[in-house]
Amino acid sequence: MLENALKGSRRYWGWIAFLAAVIGIGFLCYLRQLHYGLGITGMSRDVTWGFYIAQFTFLVGVAASAVMVVLPYYLHNFKAFGKITILGEFLAISSVTMCILFVLADLGQPMRMVNMILYPTPNSILFWDLIVLNGYLFLNVIISRVMLDSERKGLEPPKWIKPIIYLSIPWAVSIHTVTAFIYCGLGARPFWLTAILAPRFLASAFSGGPALLILLCLILRRVTRFDAGKEPIQKLALIITYAMAANLFFVLMEIFTAFYSDMPEHTIHFRYLFFGIDGARNLVPWMWTSEILGIVSLVLLIVPSTRRNESILTAACAGTFISLWIDKGLAMVVAGFVPSPVGNVTEYWPTAPELMISLGVWAIGFLILTVLYKIALTVREEI
Amino acid sequence: MAVDRRNFIKITGLAALGGAAGKEAMDALAQSEAKFSPMDNALHGKRWAMAVDLKKCKKDNGCKDCIHACHSVHNVPDFGNPKDEIKWIWREPYEKAFPDQENEFVPDDLLHASAPLLCNHCDNPPCVRVCPTQATWKRQDGIVMMDWHRCIGCRYCIAACPYGSRSFNWRDPRGADAEGKPYIKEQNPAFPTRMKGVVEKCTFCDERLAKGLKPACVEGCKQAALVFGDLDDPESEVRKLLRENFSIRRKPGLGTQPEVYYIV
Numbered sequence: 001m002l003e004n005a006l007k008g009s010r011r012y013w014g015w016i017a018f019l020a021a022v023i024g025i026g027f028l029c030y031l032r033q034l035h036y037g038l039g040i041t042g043m044s045r046d047v048t049w050g051f052y053i054a055q056f057t058f059l060v061g062v063a064a065s066a067v068m069v070v071l072p073y074y075l076h077n078f079k080a081f082g083k084i085t086i087l088g089e090f091l092a093i094s095s096v097t098m099c100i101l102f103v104l105a106d107l108g109q110p111m112r113m114v115n116m117i118l119y120p121t122p123n124s125i126l127f128w129d130l131i132v133l134n135g136y137l138f139l140n141v142i143i144s145r146v147m148l149d150s151e152r153k154g155l156e157p158p159k160w161i162k163p164i165i166y167l168s169i170p171w172a173v174s175i176h177t178v179t180a181f182i183y184c185g186l187g188a189r190p191f192w193l194t195a196i197l198a199p200r201f202l203a204s205a206f207s208g209g210p211a212l213l214i215l216l217c218l219i220l221r222r223v224t225r226f227d228a229g230k231e232p233i234q235k236l237a238l239i240i241t242y243a244m245a246a247n248l249f250f251v252l253m254e255i256f257t258a259f260y261s262d263m264p265e266h267t268i269h270f271r272y273l274f275f276g277i278d279g280a281r282n283l284v285p286w287m288w289t290s291e292i293l294g295i296v297s298l299v300l301l302i303v304p305s306t307r308r309n310e311s312i313l314t315a316a317c318a319g320t321f322i323s324l325w326i327d328k329g330l331a332m333v334v335a336g337f338v339p340s341p342v343g344n345v346t347e348y349w350p351t352a353p354e355l356m357i358s359l360g361v362w363a364i365g366f367l368i369l370t371v372l373y374k375i376a377l378t379v380r381e382e383i
Numbered sequence: 384m385a386v387d388r389r390n391f392i393k394i395t396g397l398a399a400l401g402g403a404a405g406k407e408a409m410d411a412l413a414q415s416e417a418k419f420s421p422m423d424n425a426l427h428g429k430r431w432a433m434a435v436d437l438k439k440c441k442k443d444n445g446c447k448d449c450i451h452a453c454h455s456v457h458n459v460p461d462f463g464n465p466k467d468e469i470k471w472i473w474r475e476p477y478e479k480a481f482p483d484q485e486n487e488f489v490p491d492d493l494l495h496a497s498a499p500l501l502c503n504h505c506d507n508p509p510c511v512r513v514c515p516t517q518a519t520w521k522r523q524d525g526i527v528m529m530d531w532h533r534c535i536g537c538r539y540c541i542a543a544c545p546y547g548s549r550s551f552n553w554r555d556p557r558g559a560d561a562e563g564k565p566y567i568k569e570q571n572p573a574f575p576t577r578m579k580g581v582v583e584k585c586t587f588c589d590e591r592l593a594k595g596l597k598p599a600c601v602e603g604c605k606q607a608a609l610v611f612g613d614l615d616d617p618e619s620e621v622r623k624l625l626r627e628n629f630s631i632r633r634k635p636g637l638g639t640q641p642e643v644y645y646i647v
Contacts, residue, residue: 009403036554036555036579037553037554037580038536038551038553038579038580039466039467039553039554039579041455043467043553044465044467044553045466045467045468045469045550045551045553046467046547047540048538048541048542048551049538051444103537106537106538107535107536107537107580108534108535108536108537108538108551108552108579108580108581108582109534109535109536109578109580109581110535111534112516112533112535112536115515115516115533115535116515116516116535118516118518119516119533121514121515121516121517123512123513124512124513124514124515124539125513126513126515126539127515127539130515173519186509186513186542187509187545187637187638187639188509188542188543188544188545188546188637188641189542210598289431336542337542340547341498341544341545341546341634342475342479342480342482342546342547343478343479343482344479344547346465346466362554
């Protein structure tokens with residue numbers, strides 16, 4: 001099966017070569033970072049987590065969102081998702097891999113990573129994150145491999161895979177819940193100290209991830225002979241609609257709680273994000289872009305006629321994805337650090353090497369995704 | 384490892400009951416005594432704490448003796464910029480040090496005072512709770528320690544610390560700037576230097592306590608504004624000061640039980 005990835009058109013190889021080049025540049029920048037230290041990034045004494053951890057947080061959501069096709073298909077026998085379930089699982093595999101790489105890129109002493117296994121620490125949420133992320137990767141590799149193999153042979157999938165699939169459903173929820181727990185148990189950072197953080201993360205994941213999946217399906221329709229069909233795309237669009245509505249509702253609840261209580265500790269981070277404080281307004285234009293894109297996309301998704309129009313739907317999915325990426329992949333983590341516990345306002349912005357390393361990791365993700373999709377679609381064509 | 388008489392009797396009693404296994408335990412005990420016993424003059428405490436007398440500290444507001452004493456003895460590097468800054472003890476204006484003591488009408492001299500800040504060695508330290516490798520932990524005498532060899536540099540402890548007491552080595556502290564000036568101006572060979580990519584912070588001078596010395600900042604303060612001692616000892620100087628003066632702690636509402644007390 002794997003050999004299918006080694007046969008492809010010139011366009012396929014061109015794309016692979018492009019990704020390899022980006023990965024190469026990213027890797028060179030990473031070597032530079034290893035040599036110099038994390039000071040090469042925009043992070044500072046006050047803002048100690050930045051772009052890497054934000055990408056990790058966002059991508060955990062993309063990974064978790066696979067459950068939005070897995071659950072209807074396997075649990076409710078929703079046949080329309082039959083063609084795209086494997087695409088969702090492969091997206092999860094590449095996203096989790098990126099998550100792990102982003103965490104690795106963020107470590108000051110990456111060669112000591114194994115200390116997390118040598119000295120297991122159940123009281124640290126990072127320990128649980130390590131377990132759920134690797135577990136989820138493992139589950140998805142097993143499930144997609146077994147399902148695709150039986151599809152190729154035209155056989156019923158073996159019975160033992162069913163409980164593993166069922167296990168993967170709560171597991172998907174757990175990866176994003178644990179990621180939220182990394183943040184929301186810290187009294188030092190009032191911005192994250194909210195019980196609604198995990199539900200918020202899940203809602204944004206279940207809209208952002210499927211939005212990416214729709215975009216991927218539409219790209220595949222253009223560049224390959226694979227067509228996901230109208231029905232699953234429309235069903236996914238409905239899922240995005242509800243999840244995005246819940247997500248925006250949760251954001252409004254956060255804002256209400258902070259501003260009606262009017263506690264400075266809780267309002268100040270929102271003020272920083274939306275209006276800027278002490279002249280620090282790096283994230284202000286981004287946040288407004290995110291909110292406006294989110295609301296416009298949601299309206300386009302709610303109105304049936306625009307949702308059914310596939311070109312408008314494409315724009316709405318892109319809008320949703322970008323909106324959520326800004327929110328989680330840029331602002332969420334940084335805003336927790338500004339202002340600092342002693343009230344210092346230090347701004348953060350990723351540096352060029354930091355961005356190149358991040359792009360490199362994204363390119364690794366897309367490379368894995370491309371290869372896996374290539375394998376799956378070739379198997380489908382052979383049947 | 385400190386073994387007092389009561390613990391010694393307990394262990395030997397159990398060991399005697401254990402027979403053959405007991406002999407091994409005895410040997411292990413004897414060995415551990417030989418290997419790890421602190422020096423005879425080491426300071427012992429059960430709940431180390433510091434009191435900062437801001438009334439005395441204010442007299443020389445802006446003085447940096449404690450900072451200098453600490454940073455030079457511990458090889459704290461100076462990168463010359465706030466982005467990469469590492470600090471074990473530093474000064475902040477009153478309203479930044481005590482944001483929840485917000486009061487428009489505090490006495491003028493207090494309002495304009497700056498307080499020395501350091502690791503609070505909390506009884507309930509959030510940094511220890513979150514560390515994924517146990518690179519930071521709390522000793523039985525209350526000191527929150529840091530293992531620079533085990534730290535993987537994830538900076539979760541920094542995110543968890545409500546006092547900004549932890550610093551990260553964003554670059555190599557053993558290096559030098561473009562002009563060849565080392566970041567550690569004068570190295571103290573008696574204390575290790577750190578490497579890039581690890582977190583560091585104040586350790587209440589555990590290495591000096593083991594030699595019977597008080598923390599460097601306490602010794603360095605000419606005003607004697609910093610007082611170090613054992614809270615478990617009712618006769619200690621810290622307890623006496625806290626008994627006779629009104630003191631505040633930083634962000635008490637978070638439940639971390641900081642062990643640095645500020646007498647206002």
